[in-house]
Amino acid sequence: MKIIFLSHPLFLGSNSMPRYANWLSNGMRERGHEVEIWQPQPKFFNLPAPGSLKKWLGYIDQYIVFPFVIKSGIKKQPANTLYVFTDHALGPWVPYLAQQKHIIHCHDFLAQRSAMGSIPQNKTGFGGRMYQKFIRSGYRKGENFISISKKTQHDLHEFLGDKKPKYSTVVYNGLNQNFNVQDSAVCRSEVGNAIGRDVSGGYFLHVGGNQWYKNRPGVVKIYNHLSRHAAYSGLPLVMIGPKPNQQLLNEREGSALKQNIYLLSDASDDLVKKAYSGASAFIFPSLAEGFGWPIAEAMASGSFVVTTNDAPMSEVAGNAALLCDVCPAETEKQDAWAAKTATEIVQVLDNLAQKEALVKAGIENAKRFDSEKTLDTIETIYKQITGAN
Template sequence: MHIIFFTHPDFLNHQSMPRFTRMLARGMKERGHKIEIWAPKPTAFNLPFPASLKKWLGYVDQYVFFPMEVRGRLKKIKQKTLFVFTDQALGPWIPLVRDRPHIIHCHDFLAQFSAVKQNSENPTGWSGKQYQKMIYRGYTKGKNFISVSRKTKRDLHYFLPANPEISKVVYNGLNRDFSPGEAQMMRQFLQEYFRLELSSGYILHVGGNQWYKNRSGVIEIYNSWRHKYNQSIPLLLIGQSPDKNLEQKHVDSPYKNDIHFLTKVPDEVVKTAYSGATVFLFPSLAEGFGWPIAEAMASGCPVITTDEAPMTEVAGEAGFLISRQPKNSVNIENWANDSAEVLNTVINLTQQKREEYIGKGIVNARRFDQDKALDEIERIYGMVLSKTKN
């Protein structure tokens, strides 16, 4: 197969999407296919204008210059070529190849739901709604889709005006080598690396400041656990620097000296952090898949996550579940208290029970094997291309 991947431009500084594209491109190349990657160049973006205009200049590159470039390049591309959109958010480009073999990878529809006022935690402004409408008009022209979870597939079908020709689910495959390590050895390394006292263990969260990651909820649960149970191991939040609201939540915590935001942490150190953690706390409000759940389990760490799809799809029978944080702020304290009870249970598991759950997690994480995922994706790519006449 000749496969052309459409992906987000580098100048957007995305993290997960470029990694996903590299996984697909490398995997298909290793399987003997001819690979190209098409993405906008930062022509307008690099013009000497104020930073406040960069987003809009980036839109010019993505939705004016790039489509013009694609139309010219398509004239030289044979009909028996597969066009792969690595994210449904690339929807505005899909009409360019709607009548040629194509497939769209779908990750999550959180922004789409926010734009139609179905995520009250994330209100969307006028310009954001227009942008999501443009994305919607694009991906609904598509005919073939691969979703990263059953939840994402349900959301896709909610928005599509008609059933597509192909709609499959392929779970993400872990794209880094996660494996268990000796906890005390990992903690000793991290203690020296971060200059923190971690010998008695720590509670871990990995994620960014996106509203659905619910980092503030992590602190709420931690505060409640410390208050109710009078125990004191640190909380480590690996990811972006806290935004203003999260920083205030930190400042207001009576346990702020034991809450640590760790930024720009190398991948290898993140893997070590999973292996050394007492528990991984992931009270996400929503996800497309939920990478960190599988990563933590593969690393031998017990996981607490939200009792809603797709978190339940990824955690399977191996995770400890808590309810989703309520939208009504009046009920958050009760939610945090109930969640703290689950947290305390996991922290105080007997060694035998802990090893039992760790074993379940490792087995569960094996479902998310990258090679198996790529094999299934390759099979679906072939299905799409086989429908095309020479």
């Protein structure tokens, strides 16, 4: 089978979607298929220009130049070629391939929902709303879809409206690294070395980026209340992710426990794995996600996981995590939310049998997210779409 993956351009600086495209293409190549990746090249983007114009030059490469590449490229491909859009945000290219065999991978519709005004924590300006409408008008021309969660599929069908997809299914992500339970004492020693502090007694952990929906400031709010419980007042908070944004820095600075809050950037994959296994609790109170990779990663590593009682976080966590309320948008209600969540965490930490049961269930739950099984399932779907044997 000939498969052409359409991917986001590398020149935009985002790594996650091109990495996903490479994961798919490598997986299909290993399964014996002929594979290509098509993505815009920075012809106009590389021209000398002020930074304020770079975005628009990039749009020319993506939405004016690249469609000509697609139309000329189609003529050179076998008739039964499958065109795979690795993200529904590539919607503007869908009309050029809608008459070919195709399928669209859908990750999360947070930008789409924000543009429609359904997420008060992330308001979108006029330009952003028009851009998301442009994307939506494109993927609505598609017929076949794979969503990474039931929540994503629900949002997809909502945005498709009266247009019923020819094919729509859910395939959960697979863990693309080897996460497993490691010796907690060894792991805590290495985490301690990384932050310059003895954490042999444990620590609270968060892993995630600065996106609004990750709710990193909310993690600090919860930690402030956790430290009011005597048994856990000496445990630090370790937050692993990119360089913190100003909102997180402000939240940390306003905490009476700021000296116990460690913001660890550029951590190696090995250190992240050890941090999961050594944590007293992994706190992941996201407001929204497309999937929620760290939930599965932490569970596979033997962490006691705390996450949000809302899809898809609850979908990934199953019955193997402590599910807390979603942090309210109203600032005046957030302290009470943090206090309640901290109390619920302490209740589990104080009940060793309950904590161990959740950890055991988490290790088992994480087995659902096997990368090779995911690729096998996706390959089967690709064959269905093309009619290949």
